Amino acid sequence: MSLAKRSTLAVVAATTLALSLTACGSGGGSAKPAAKNAGGDITVKIMVGGLNKQIYLPVMLAQNLGFFKAQGIEAQLSDEPAGVDAETAMLAGQVDAVVGFYDHNIDLQSKGKSTESVVQLLQAPGEVEMVRTDLADAVKSPADFKGRHLGVTGLGSSTNFLTQYLESKNGVQAGQATSIAVGAGSTFVAAMQNKQIDAGMTTEPTISMLMQKGLAKPLIDMRTAEGAKAALGGTYPSSCLYLTTDYVKKNPEAVQKLANAFVQTLKWIQGHTPAEITEKMPADYYAGVGKDVYVKALENEKSMYSPDGLMPAEGPQTVLNVLSAFDPTVKGHTVDLTKTYTDEFVQKAK
Template sequence: MHKTARHASLAAAGLLALTSLTACANDASSTASTGDGKGTKVKIMVGGLDKVIYLPAMLTQQLGYFDAEGLDVELLSEPAGVQAETALVSGQVQGAVGFYDHTLDLQTKGKAVESVVQFSQAPGEVEVVSTKRAGDITSPKDFKGKKLGVTGLGASTDFLTKYLAVKNGVKVSDFSPVAVGAGPTFIAALQRGSIDAGMTTDPTVATILSKKAGKVLIDMRTPEGSQAALGGPYPSSSLYMQTDWVNSHKDTVQKLVNAFVKTLNWMSTHSASEIAAKMPADYSQGDKTLYADAIKSSLPMFTKDGVMPANGPETVEKVLKAFNPNIKNADVDLSKTYTTEFVKAAK
């Protein structure tokens, strides 16, 4: 993407985020109500329902744990976590399944949002280099002048790409982030050469490797990988909600958290192929073995109990402060970005 086009799209994205953020945030408080005898209705926006990093959302639905708690949960999907965030703050949904780092970013914009259950302790993200460029991109030091794929501008893949660059001496202005989504759009961009490398998750990673379209440069699917790349545990996938809504709907939030903690526990005692078998048939895209492998690669990122990992918020703040001007000069109150009240009370 040309620089001018990129700046225009960045400006447009910024404008869009601003208008969404200023939209009435109170709408959500009236939406969760008891509907047609199916239990309390809750809408949750997921930053890509078929991404393995957000797998607990659909798996909880498939295991029947929402129903068991007396909830009627509607799961909606957007291609990038930043769009899930926008849906939450504009009041279209009551919860968002996305990266915890959005809660810090939103606090600096005057929005009180908190993670109520933490799915993971590592990003689950992988920096993949196109096979054609594998020779000249051997570390983030080589990002200079390159086109790097992210799910969306302002998404967590964008945040993490910027951090890896800055940490390795490359300025944010030295490379071009290109929004290519995930799945087929990401793979096509890699194959066409519209991006030289990019950050994505499973099952996209597994598909890229099977097609020999790219190679893994940095693997953050495990706590060890997160430690090596980011210097600590990086709590990522979570269910986050507006603090006001949480405080006024504690019973509903507790039921949601009970369901998710049960799922995380179930995941920790079942194999990747058992987990894959529970998911909707189309998630495997016709290759069940590849899909189970994708889940297996990402399983180490998940928590067993939904509890925020020790020092996780501090790592996220350090990463964001490295390149995000909003956060660099702000005093973030980390204690307001998450709560363990509900996971500790979960059955």
């Protein structure tokens, strides 16, 4: 089956599931009290938009350092390369929480769903727009995206959001470029290698894999707060732990324990070197590029991790500005940003 056909089928499946959620109401239905395992630990199912991506590294790090367990949490982690699919699974009640980009909370509120970020893991997107090496002289800015096929993790994903914003900001009208869902890692690399995409947005370690193979070059680098401000106009909070508002209200103990574990993890990151952090990650996370390259990539973007888990003061407005530039669901609608995140649990964890 071709990559394009697989992408089409994935979109159809996601659309069908999304339509089935329309009767779920605000926040995706009624959350149940958190279950406990035989040992008395609170069981929380967390879906991550790509566990092996460095932008979501704090999740597996918290697990491997034993911070979830120390809080009395049995964290059942599952992997979904596209954040939009993780969001859909949570709204369907298949998982309790998602680690994905904060922007989904704003998009969802515009669609009548109530979710909120409770811990902010990143203060920059950690994304890079990569252009195919053979097109680097022709595609020098997003203004050159007209007529191009652009890789994103999934349609409706945060990479799709950011790509559409860069198009809009640089005069590329809707429909003049085509977003192609290619996932991340090996599928993204294959799409670039087979010339199914001309450029695409991805994260580490996929960025290093592309450069190592000579397949693509960085065009727009948002791995640091400075790079994000230059491209997006302000601080852009990205990876976070978010849940339905209903779950947060009914399970404050579980949410607090999760916040405690993640805040402890963020502090641990600040106090250790990229090499020390890498030693705590599964070996298959860096098998595609090699440990040295993985460590170097982490060294280049370590500043993207939040030092404390708090939402940056100007962050939500920047994200709203970005979404309002192209997203018809958000554009022209009133969004209460105060309901898309809370610092309450992080403040208590500190």
